Amino acid sequence: MPTTDQYEGLLAETVSITGHxxxxxxxxxxxxxxxxxxxxxxxxxxxxxxDEWYKEQTRRFAxxxxxxxxxxxxxxxxxGEVDDVAALARAQGGPPDDQVVGDAEGAGxxxxxxxxxxxxxxxxxxxSGGRHAFLVACRSDGFxxxxxxxxxxxxxxxxxxxxxxxxxxxxxxxxLSCPLLGLFGNDDQSPTPEQVDRxxxxxxRNGKDYEFHRYDGAGHGFFYYDRPAAYRAEQAVDGWxxxxxFFGRKLGGK
Amino acid sequence: xxxxxxxxxxxxxxxxxxxxxxxxxxANLGYDHPFHADLDxxxxxxxxxxxxxxxxxxxxxxxDAARRLLVALGAAVERAEAYESAAR
Numbered sequence: 001m002p003t004t005d006q007y008e009g010l011l012a013e014t015v016s017i018t019g020h021x022x023x024x025x026x027x028x029x030x031x032x033x034x035x036x037x038x039x040x041x042x043x044x045x046x047x048x049x050x051d052e053w054y055k056e057q058t059r060r061f062a063x064x065x066x067x068x069x070x071x072x073x074x075x076x077x078x079x080g081e082v083d084d085v086a087a088l089a090r091a092q093g094g095p096p097d098d099q100v101v102g103d104a105e106g107a108g109x110x111x112x113x114x115x116x117x118x119x120x121x122x123x124x125x126x127x128s129g130g131r132h133a134f135l136v137a138c139r140s141d142g143f144x145x146x147x148x149x150x151x152x153x154x155x156x157x158x159x160x161x162x163x164x165x166x167x168x169x170x171x172x173x174x175x176l177s178c179p180l181l182g183l184f185g186n187d188d189q190s191p192t193p194e195q196v197d198r199x200x201x202x203x204x205r206n207g208k209d210y211e212f213h214r215y216d217g218a219g220h221g222f223f224y225y226d227r228p229a230a231y232r233a234e235q236a237v238d239g240w241x242x243x244x245x246f247f248g249r250k251l252g253g254k
Numbered sequence: 255x256x257x258x259x260x261x262x263x264x265x266x267x268x269x270x271x272x273x274x275x276x277x278x279x280x281a282n283l284g285y286d287h288p289f290h291a292d293l294d295x296x297x298x299x300x301x302x303x304x305x306x307x308x309x310x311x312x313x314x315x316x317x318d319a320a321r322r323l324l325v326a327l328g329a330a331v332e333r334a335e336a337y338e339s340a341a342r
Contacts, residue, residue, distance in 0.1 A: 047256060048289055078307045083289040087300050088307055091260060091282040127256055127287065152256030162258055189294065190256040220256070220287070220294055229292045 002063075009033030012059050017071060017110045020102020025075035027107060028055050030062035037118035039251035040067035040111035042104055042143075044125030044132040046221075047094070049074055049086035053226060061124075064244060066251075067114055071107045073100060073132075094128065096164045097135060104136040108143060120144045120251040123178075124243070127152060127221060131169060137180060138172035145250035147181040147243055150220055152190030155198045173202040180210040181246040183239045185218030185232070213242055257295065259285040269301040271309035278311075279304040288314035 002008050012030035019025040028050070032038065041061050045054040050072040061068035074089045076099075089095065095103075108121045123146040125133040130151025137146035148154065156168040180203065184196045191199070196214065203210045215222065215238070221230035223239060261283040269278045278301045288296035289312075297320035301311040315323070 047287055080307045083312070084307055084310050086289065087282070087298075087302075087310060087312065090284055090286060090298070091262065091300070091302075093258065093260060153258070160258060165258070227292060229294065 010059065010062050012055075012062065015069075015110070017069070017103075017106045019071065019075075019106040020099040023076060025072055025103060025106075026050075027069050027071040027110070028058050029067075029069045029110075030059045031067045031114070031116060032062050032065055034065075034116070036116075038065055038067050038116050039118050039120045039122065039247065040069070040108075040114070041122045041124050041247065041251075042107045042111070042136075043068060043070040044100070044104070044123070044129030044136075045070055045073060046125070046127035046129045047086065047090070048127075049082045049089070051082045051086075053224065066122075066247070067111050067116060069107050069111055071103050073103060093162050093164045097139075097166070100132050101136050101139045104132070105140055105142055108140075118252060122146065122247050122251050124149070124247075126150060126223065130154075134176075134180065135169040135172070137178050138169060138175045141177040143178050145179050145181070145247060146176075147183070147246060149183045149223070149239070150185060150188055150191065152188075152220070154191060155195040170199055170202055173199075173208070174206045176203070176206070176208050176210075178209075179246075179250050180208065181242065182210065182212040183242060184212065184214045185220060185222050185235070186214055186216050187219035190220060211246070213239070215239070257284075257286045267301075269309070269311045271311050273309060276309040277303055285317070290314060291316075 015027050015029045016024050017027045054070050058068045058070045073095045074085050077088050111121050121143050123133040123143050126149040130148040131153050133146045134148040155170045215235040218232040218235040222232040223236045224230045263281045267278045268275050282300040284298045291314040296314040299313040
């Protein structure tokens with residue numbers, strides 16, 4: 001966090017990165033205008049898409065001293081208003097897991113190649129993005145910390161498998177390659193408390209470095225201040241403190 | 255995409271969107287987080303054309319409203335089919 005006598009500057013812009021399969025995709029990139037090396041974070045947008053809330057959080061990470069990038073996981077579908085693109089993604093069952101892993105690795109490579117990087121890159125996502133953060137942390141060894149915020153579908157029954165999501169990420173828990181932070185609302189329907197229990201058990205059984213924080217009085221999306229039915233101010237404030245503390249310890253963030 | 259509940263119906267009709275009438279080729283139905291309705295989950299109903307990113311008429315309603323809509327749709331279809339039978 002900057003002090004009041006400190007110069008502050010921020011750059012936020014759309015960039016192109018090389019994603020899965022060598023595809024060029026758009027990403028929103030934000031960074032503090034400082035010279036010292038910084039930790040970095042890849043943000044996975046939620047199911048409603050590459051929207052204003054996610055771009056705002058990308059800038060928020062930059063304000064807190066991180067290089068931050070949010071790839072447009074729906075970029076290959078075409079372009080239009082964000083809810084129309086996300087509706088198309090929904091109708092198609094969401095981006096394939098393999099593609100998300102490839103896009104995340106491309107985003108990580110972009111960040112590490114940036115002159116201001118300290119070499120550490122974290123993963124952060126909410127909703128389907130929380131699932132993606134955990135999935136990538138298991139399927140790639142190129143990241144240093146991951147935060148799964150109420151990721152639905154991490155634990156799923158075999159009959160819920162789809163072409164895009166052939167394996168529930170919890171099945172990859174043994175391969176988790178970095179420390180994990182999980183934030184969950186106890187009133188959530190996806191993931192349910194029972195699914196979070198199952199995830200917790202798998203992490204413990206595999207001896208992973210993780211911490212889960214579970215909030216009473218909160219359901220799905222309790223950080224979303226623009227959604228009155230979901231937002232829980234007290235839990236969101238505490239949750240953000242957990243995020244900054246976790247990435248500060250694991251990535252050497254400011 | 256937190257529920258993976260989606261259904262698609264191919265059809266042929268018209269709908270009126272922000273830019274006027276357009277041809278509708280499919281209806282995409284789902285139950286997931288809505289974009290606009292202040293609900294955790296909503297029954298979503300999109301009338302779209304096959305291009306997917308052209309015009310779209312989007313509806314997001316609570317599950318109980320979806321159930322009432324389903325009953326009303328069934329009743330309207332039954333009466334329409336009886337009307338057509340009588341006319342033959």
